[in-house]
Amino acid sequence: MIEHLDLALVNWSRAQFALTALYHWLFVPLTLGITFIIAFMETLYVKTGDPEWKKITKFWMTLFGINFAIGVSTGIILEFEFGTNWSNYSWFVGDIFGAPLAIEGIMAFFMESTFIAIMFFGWNKVSKKFHLLSTWLVAIGSNLSALWILIANGWMQYPVGMHFNPDTARNEMLDFWEVFLSPIGINKFLHTITSSYVLASVFVIGVSARFLLKGREQLLAKRSIIIATIFGLVSSMFLIYTGDGSAYQVAQKQPMKLAAMEGLYEGSEGAGLILLGMPTPGKEINDGKDDYVFKFEIPKLLSFLGYRNADAFVPGVKDIVEGGFEYEDKNGETQIALSALEKIEKGKLAINALSDYKKAKESEDVVKQEEYLKIFRENFKYFGYGFLNDPKSIIPNVPITFYSFHIMVALGFWFILLFALVLFFILKDKLIGKRWLLRLAIITVPLAFIASLSGWIVAEVGRQPWTIQDLLPTVASVSQIDASAVQITFWLFTLVFTALLIAELKIMFKQIKIGPKEGGH
Amino acid sequence: MFESLSHLALQQYWWVIISLLGAILVFLLFVQGGQTLIYTLGKTDMERRLLINSLGRKWEFTFSTLVTFGGAFFASFPLFYATSFGGAYWVWMLILFAFIIQAVSYEFRSKPNNFLGAKTYEVFLFINGVLGTILLGIVVATFFTGSEFSVNEMNFSKWEGAAMGLELVLNPHNLSLGLAIFFLARVLAILYFMNNIDDENIFSRSKKQLIYNAIPFLVFFLVFVIWLMFIDGFAYDPVSKKVSYESYKYLHNFLQMPLVLIIFLLGVVLVLLGIGKSIFTICTKGIWVAGAGTIMTVLALFLLAGFNNTAFYPSTFDLQSSLTIENASSSKYTLKVMGYVSLMVPFVIAYIWYTWRLMNNKKIDADEMNEDIHIY
Numbered sequence: 001m002i003e004h005l006d007l008a009l010v011n012w013s014r015a016q017f018a019l020t021a022l023y024h025w026l027f028v029p030l031t032l033g034i035t036f037i038i039a040f041m042e043t044l045y046v047k048t049g050d051p052e053w054k055k056i057t058k059f060w061m062t063l064f065g066i067n068f069a070i071g072v073s074t075g076i077i078l079e080f081e082f083g084t085n086w087s088n089y090s091w092f093v094g095d096i097f098g099a100p101l102a103i104e105g106i107m108a109f110f111m112e113s114t115f116i117a118i119m120f121f122g123w124n125k126v127s128k129k130f131h132l133l134s135t136w137l138v139a140i141g142s143n144l145s146a147l148w149i150l151i152a153n154g155w156m157q158y159p160v161g162m163h164f165n166p167d168t169a170r171n172e173m174l175d176f177w178e179v180f181l182s183p184i185g186i187n188k189f190l191h192t193i194t195s196s197y198v199l200a201s202v203f204v205i206g207v208s209a210r211f212l213l214k215g216r217e218q219l220l221a222k223r224s225i226i227i228a229t230i231f232g233l234v235s236s237m238f239l240i241y242t243g244d245g246s247a248y249q250v251a252q253k254q255p256m257k258l259a260a261m262e263g264l265y266e267g268s269e270g271a272g273l274i275l276l277g278m279p280t281p282g283k284e285i286n287d288g289k290d291d292y293v294f295k296f297e298i299p300k301l302l303s304f305l306g307y308r309n310a311d312a313f314v315p316g317v318k319d320i321v322e323g324g325f326e327y328e329d330k331n332g333e334t335q336i337a338l339s340a341l342e343k344i345e346k347g348k349l350a351i352n353a354l355s356d357y358k359k360a361k362e363s364e365d366v367v368k369q370e371e372y373l374k375i376f377r378e379n380f381k382y383f384g385y386g387f388l389n390d391p392k393s394i395i396p397n398v399p400i401t402f403y404s405f406h407i408m409v410a411l412g413f414w415f416i417l418l419f420a421l422v423l424f425f426i427l428k429d430k431l432i433g434k435r436w437l438l439r440l441a442i443i444t445v446p447l448a449f450i451a452s453l454s455g456w457i458v459a460e461v462g463r464q465p466w467t468i469q470d471l472l473p474t475v476a477s478v479s480q481i482d483a484s485a486v487q488i489t490f491w492l493f494t495l496v497f498t499a500l501l502i503a504e505l506k507i508m509f510k511q512i513k514i515g516p517k518e519g520g521h
Numbered sequence: 522m523f524e525s526l527s528h529l530a531l532q533q534y535w536w537v538i539i540s541l542l543g544a545i546l547v548f549l550l551f552v553q554g555g556q557t558l559i560y561t562l563g564k565t566d567m568e569r570r571l572l573i574n575s576l577g578r579k580w581e582f583t584f585s586t587l588v589t590f591g592g593a594f595f596a597s598f599p600l601f602y603a604t605s606f607g608g609a610y611w612v613w614m615l616i617l618f619a620f621i622i623q624a625v626s627y628e629f630r631s632k633p634n635n636f637l638g639a640k641t642y643e644v645f646l647f648i649n650g651v652l653g654t655i656l657l658g659i660v661v662a663t664f665f666t667g668s669e670f671s672v673n674e675m676n677f678s679k680w681e682g683a684a685m686g687l688e689l690v691l692n693p694h695n696l697s698l699g700l701a702i703f704f705l706a707r708v709l710a711i712l713y714f715m716n717n718i719d720d721e722n723i724f725s726r727s728k729k730q731l732i733y734n735a736i737p738f739l740v741f742f743l744v745f746v747i748w749l750m751f752i753d754g755f756a757y758d759p760v761s762k763k764v765s766y767e768s769y770k771y772l773h774n775f776l777q778m779p780l781v782l783i784i785f786l787l788g789v790v791l792v793l794l795g796i797g798k799s800i801f802t803i804c805t806k807g808i809w810v811a812g813a814g815t816i817m818t819v820l821a822l823f824l825l826a827g828f829n830n831t832a833f834y835p836s837t838f839d840l841q842s843s844l845t846i847e848n849a850s851s852s853k854y855t856l857k858v859m860g861y862v863s864l865m866v867p868f869v870i871a872y873i874w875y876t877w878r879l880m881n882n883k884k885i886d887a888d889e890m891n892e893d894i895h896i897y
Contacts, residue, residue: 061895062895065628065895066628066629066632068628069624069625069627069628069629070624070625072581072584072624073621073622073623073624073625074621076584076587076588076617076620076621076624077617077621079588079591079592080591080606080613080617082595082602082606083591083595083602083603083605083606083607083613084606084607084610084613084614084617085607086607087602087603087604087606087607087608087677087678088603088607088677090595090599090602090603090606090607091599091600091603091676091677091678094595094596094599094600094602094603094851095599095851095852095855096855097595098592098595098596098597098599098602098851098855099596099855099858099859099862101591101592101595101596102589102592102593102595102596102597102859102862103592103596103862104592105585105588105589105590105591105592105593106589106592106593106862106863106865106866106869107862107865109585109588109589110582110585110589110869110873111869112581112585113581113582113584113585114582114872114873114876115876116581117578117579117581117876117880118876118879118880120894120895121578121880121894121895122879122880123893123894124892124894125879125880125882125883126879165852168676168852169674169675169676170599170676172851172852172854172855173852173854173855173858174854176854176858354675355674358674358675479603479607479608479610480607480677480679480680481607481608481610481680481685482685485610485611485685489614492614492618496618496621496622499636499637500625502636503625503629503635503636503637504625504629506634506635506636507629507632507633507634507635507636509634510632510633510634511632514633517893
């Protein structure tokens with residue numbers, strides 16, 4: 001099926017996808033959040049008629065415009081990269097995965113691009129109310145785009161609502177609503193947008209704090225801070241809620257990812273949640289080393305969060321590779337986990353049966369077709385494992401997943417503390433005197449981006465080696481092209497995106513320095 | 522309403538939608554065409570500013586249409602998406618790079634401290650204008666000229682062409698359509714400027730440039746179309762699904778689908794009418810006439826490539842690997858779901874139309890460049 005697996009090709013393709021996705025993700029969360037913050041501000045302008053609110057709205061709009069342009073720039077490649085670099089994947093699941101991408105285009109991108117023109121250029125051309133409506137539609141449009149792409153991503157992490165059609169050799173959609181309403185997808189969407197609202201709030205607070213430190217634009221800064229802290233605090237509450245939901249879903253559907261997130265090699269009942277720790281460098285299963293160099297944990301919390309039962313068994317990396325532990329399946333029945341090796345064998349049975357079925361079909365042997373189809377169906381659940389050979393290849397990079405996860409969570413709680421402190425002092429009208437807090441607020445801005453990127457890394461590195469969980473690994477998804485071509489485009493992307501990032505940062509810093517103009521822009 | 526349609530009817534419905542999106546995309550490439558004319562039509566800073574701002578309010582429509590075209594193609598004909606993007610790697614990557622550098626250029630060009638300098642961003646816009654139009658034209662031409670790829674029994678495709686898509690650029694027939702699209706985009710841009718910018722110098726230069734660009738457009742377009750009428754096309758048997766060469770296939774398609782022929786001829790007439798009226802009269806509505814004509818002509822070409830048992834993405838390496846709307850499409854269920862999604866398209870077009878009218882009521886002029894709005 002896959003004649004020769006070219007590891008260099010797979011690795012360069014993965015590197016390119018990671019690079020382009022992470023660059024894109026540098027800009028998207030700010031767009032997702034700041035559009036709502038701007039919409040709140042303009043709403044206040046239209047309600048009160050206070051020109052100061054218009055000035056505030058326009059100032060943040062300028063920064064948004066700079067960020068939006070580069071977000072669009074880095075985004076177009078992702079739409080097409082599934083085809084250019086993951087063409088086998090595109091066929092294997094295109095029947096399901098293509099739909100959300102198309103819907104994203106039709107529903108979200110046009111809404112964004114149409115109304116963004118009014119938002120930027122329409123101040124003197126349309127009524128105040130229509131302008132406000134346009135601003136809201138830009139916010140809604142950008143968030144709708146996030147909805148569809150995260151539904152698609154959620155489906156990759158937990159494929160539902162489809163079946164495999166052996167005649168076309170691909171997965172086909174059976175139930176759109178099951179795909180759309182998949183709890184993994186919905187949770188992922190809500191967790192991602194709320195984290196983006198938090199990031200945008202931190203950004204607005206940080207930039208405003210700089211004005212306050214410089215003794216400039218006090219009214220703008222204070223008003224912006226009030227809106228951002230409240231938005232940030234409310235979003236943080238949802239963020240915790242959806243974060244818990246995400247972890248619960250991961251525990252149920254991607255136990256290997258959960259084990260990697262916690263650096264848990266040896267599973268246990270009543271497993272604790274690591275607050276702070278360091279996984280043993282170079283640790284492998286059954287090498288006799290401890291899982292951690294040191295750790296501080298909250299006893300039993302991981303079991304509780306993952307399974308809603310403080311004494312539940314949480315399988316570690318080793319357990320999942322070796323199998324043999326009990327777990328509850330979708331129907332609530334207790335099952336004994338298979339080892340990775342057994343799954344690989346079953347996967348190979350499925351792949352061979354599919355190939356034999358194709359041959360039987362060609363020779364029009366109906367009996368054999370049925371026979372092979374039966375073997376195929378019995379083993380299809382492990383189809384993707386058949387492309388692997390080494391049981392250890394089902395283990396993602398544990399240190400990267402572990403640290404990304406813990407950095408994300410720790411920073412998330414720091415942001416809540418920051419919002420609370422800033423809100424407390426600004427309501428007491430004492431914020432300007434708290435220069436240490438203002439400085440902290442500025443330093444926190446890059447941390448918000450780190451937290452957001454970390455979240456993405458947890459989700460994507462933690463699911464390796466799968467593009468589609470259990471059904472298709474990256475090695476079988478990749479386009480059959482020269483590794484050297486991908487290598488060249490990788491460096492081209494690095495060069496172009498880095499140059500554009502530098503330009504974006506320089507322009508952004510300059511515009512912040514210039515500050516709002518009377519009338520804006 | 523889509524429940525009762527057969528799989529084939531849904532495949533045809535979706536081919537029409539894809540064709541329509543492709544046609545609208547070619548019309549909207551006037552933005553790209555305009556980007557190659559900034560220094561030709563604008564001799565002063567203010568004139569160039571007017572040109573760039575006039576385009577800058579429309580570029581996102583082209584961009585969004587391109588992305589939606591890709592997404593819709595993926596959803597409805599995933600085997601094309603996998604085969605073409607994953608095979609003609611370099612052509613698509615060049616197109617994508619050309620659009621990546623476009624997206625930031627309007628916003629960054631006039632901003633202080635922009636790292637690369639205003640000139641660089643203008644060069645980016647120029648590159649996007651040249652590569653975006655010519656390469657997209659070349660890709661569309663391969664619907665008729667074919668590419669070298671194979672598809673195995675698991676429907677995994679592999680490109681067999683010598684240079685991962687770059688070989689397509691060397692085919693003179695592909696190139697003639699690519700250049701036709703390039704000059705068409707410039708013609709449409711000129712018509713758009715005549716309609717949208719209130720500046721005498723730009724207007725008079727536009728009129729002159731219109732002739733210079735209309736002539737090469739017509740030459741390259743006619744070369745492509747006349748050649749197309751005489752070549753062997755890629756036909757497939759509706760029962761056995763076997764693909765074979767058929768003499769005068771595309772001429773036959775026109776004759777066997779008179780409606781498509783009428784749309785095509787009407788489209789060509791409208792394009793010529795839009796150009797002619799703008800050259801010989803003081804009419805400034807040429808963009809709408811030629812724009813509608815462009816959409817009809819391109820729509821007809823797409824239908825010619827995919828309908829009447831024609832393989833729309835032929836493989837010259839292995840005829841039987843050729844993609845047809847039947848073997849490359851999504852499942853019946855997915856096409857049906859996406860059919861309901863497609864009902865949003867008229868609604869989207871309606872609000873774009875409404876806001877476009879609202880924003881373009883008054884022509885863009887030098888005074889507006891000094892207003893307190895967002896200026897590129």
